[in-house]
Amino acid sequence: MKIAFFPMCMVDMMYPEIGIAAVNVLERLGCELEMPEEQICCGQGLINSGYTKEMIPVAKKMVDAYDRLEYETIVSLSGSCMNAIVNDYQVLFKDDPEYLERTRELKKRFFEFTDFIVNVLGVTDVGASFHDTVTYHKSCHLTRILGISEPPLQLLKGVEGLEYIEMEHADRCCGFGGTFSFKQPVIAGEMVYEKCQTIIDTGANVVCGADAPCLLNIKGALGRMRSEGKLDRDIRVMHIAQILDSKE
Amino acid sequence: MALGNKTLDDLINPISKQLGNAKVADHVDMPEWEFKAQRVTDGKSHDELVSMFEDEAEKIHISVAHCKAADLAACLAKIVGAGVPETGEPCTVVYAADERFRAAGLADALAAESLVTKATEWDETAGEACIEAARVATYGITYATAGIAETATIAQPTCPTCGRAISLLPLCHIAVVDAAAIVPTMGEVMADLAKEEKLPSQVCFISGPSATADIELVRVEGVHGPMYVNYVIVE
């Protein structure tokens, strides 16, 4: 199956290993991937801070990159960025009929990574093995707005050797919120430390998620807790794609 | 613009303007609603509704008793005959001037209870004295017009023979409700009220003792209204 891949900017900038893992998984499942070279970022941080005018060129660039006939299926490695493209762009382009229509068309072809594997490819066992205890953070936009809550869990449960432990309030926001975490550092800090405590309380050795930004936030807080002596063990922070690409 | 003395038009005109209406419509049809909600009471038999009413009542700390119509006075007398709840001290009673209580011989039944020192029938002509009777009463007895199975709620309209104070001021409220008057949801009660030419000055829907959790979320019963609520379901 031919698909266009949308890695999201943070994967490109900071975590190429997550993107590589996802490509490995998808290719192993028989997908042939393409990626438009000109795609950069969905620009969500701009509209979420109120800067729609500044976001329009960013969004247009993204629509131009993916709105091509040959891309019948587009797979996003982030629920939040996908939500920005398929839903927020409709707000952004409310006075631009051409781009509004193209965004609506694009929405039909967009799938989130885990949802695509489970509900389009019909696979829950991707052939991975991962012998460790894992908990999963349900990122907000993926779970609540796109309504994708089961596929990641189905995939994790299909991994050989993986022991899944659910955290309390798994769908409570980690406090990233894009520019929120810079604009309201104190509140965001409270939120992520509370999230980390629920992760620690599971006793799991690994926390995973399907949105890299939440992982950046959680990893940053766990790292700080570790260096300040508030956490006495290492907890690995992984993207679900990395677990699905594992043979350990 | 000067303050106060505004007319209805002063209030409405800016709304019309905001809505883009030149004037207020003479009539607005209610649309055909797209959604109708299923309720937990859907498809339940009347017997099931009565037992749901009881189960829900117990969950919200209401004591429930059953009786035949002929035994109503005896049933009520037995409850109040126990005196003040928890202490068992002598008690006083105020009750609605309801024909059904008279027919059941409630006054005599109460008079026969040794712990009932005074029983007062609500008397609209007595004015403030009724309120005083309710203020000092241990028990207030009313006849509800309906019971709602979903929430164990009773509907209690105000009328000259049944003042608001009876179900409000006493330590305990006893609401009598006919089993036949138990309906699935508040919707049925509302539908009946909608048929009335004029609504009562108040219909109070009561579901349990007055309660608060305002101090450290600790539930305390008996705040401004009754501390105890009993239902008597008349078969």
Added chain:
Amino acid sequence: MSILYNTEATLAERVDECLSDDFKHNAIKTAQEVFYKKRGELVEEMGEGWQQLRMHAMEVRNHVTENLDYYVKQFAQNAEKNGCIMHYAPTGDDALWEVLDIFEQHNACYAVKSKSMMTEEVGLNEILEEAGIKITETDCAENILQTAESKPSHIVVPALHFNRSAIADIYREKRGYDGTDVPEEITHFLRKILREEFLEAEVGIRGCNFAVAETGSVTLVTNEGNGRMVDTFPKVQIVFVGIDRIVPDLDALDTMMALLPRSAVGAKMTAYFSLDSGPRGAGEVDGPEEVHIVLMDNGRHELANSEFSDMLRCMRCGACLNICPVYRHITGHGYGSIYPGPMGLVLTPGLVGYDDIDNMVYACSLCGACTEHCPVSIPIHDLVRQHRINIVDQGKNHKIEVPIFKALGLFWSNMPIYMAGMTLGAPIMELLAHDGALDADSTWIPVVKNWTSTRDFDILSKSRFRTWFKEHKEEQAKNAEGGEQ
């Protein structure tokens, strides 16, 4: 009080104050957990019916909003037919003027009040007290706040920031309480002292949860019974009704009441819910002899037919507060508005504008939990964002941040600039980092410190994913060619 309070403090200062109070912080967190759990159980019990109820409530409330002028008029005329005396208040000041006039006409100087957000909104208590009128809050929590001269920290249980011994002390000092710190004993003391006030007061002041247009009725939902006391004993009653409280008929009222208590406190029904249609009838000895309805707009009509019209569906249940991951940390006091939490972030600037709200609308991570839990499906987090958009469009944003967002817009839409940023940024970050992350040592860097003051920040990777992908595809193509040869 009016809508905003403690405006001299910034959002950041208010948040710091809230976080420094462990008792308050924990009390709100506990309240959230309790209400969340109870609500969740009831919603689950209703199955499909819950979503259907939400959708129905939404269509009903939207219908009213779309015909708001008609329904306001219908309600007013029918309430008048019921014998209520109507007072029309386009503004809060009009409402205050009307209320003072009622007191003057009756030469009254003593009132009891059942919690009402509308009266808070216009600062009624302060105005009455200035006029020499004694007004007693009768909801336990509101009475605690009034006695302690404090502000609500939660919309349903507003005095949660005081512990039991603080509350007992307040009454020991102000009302001669001589009991223990046990909540039951304090509550029963309040029962005793307030009962006298209910029976003596000349005027009862209350709010209205829903006003029924077709019957001209007002309603009141309480658990403590103070609402019933207020509308049973004082001879004169004043009911504050917002123009956004209207439902078309009794059928719609049932729908709203199936949603409200479940959403607000996780109960199927509150202890009391009264449907009031006019003053006491002939032959009735209790209930008000005179009912004055103050029908108030105070800026609400501007929400109709605007991007915020969804907010007119709000029934003030507080479900959004009880799920909000921000509210649980900053509490009601963090927002500086009588309407706190997610709904407050939408309603407050909707009513007062953007000039005096500091950074309030940024106290939200846009996680959408509020929207998911709202019983009338208000897209709350989208509306919070809409305020942010309007603030920028109206030029009321912080000028210092503009270049940053302009630069981001350029950076994310221009490949050479993006790649140059990466090429330049990665080695610089590398220099500043320890073990691949900016840590506590980087708090001297502006903007970055906002993150690194509490968390580490992974630095830019040395290589781009896109570079790997391109090479990967080239290799695949080469292998394919090789295979073909």
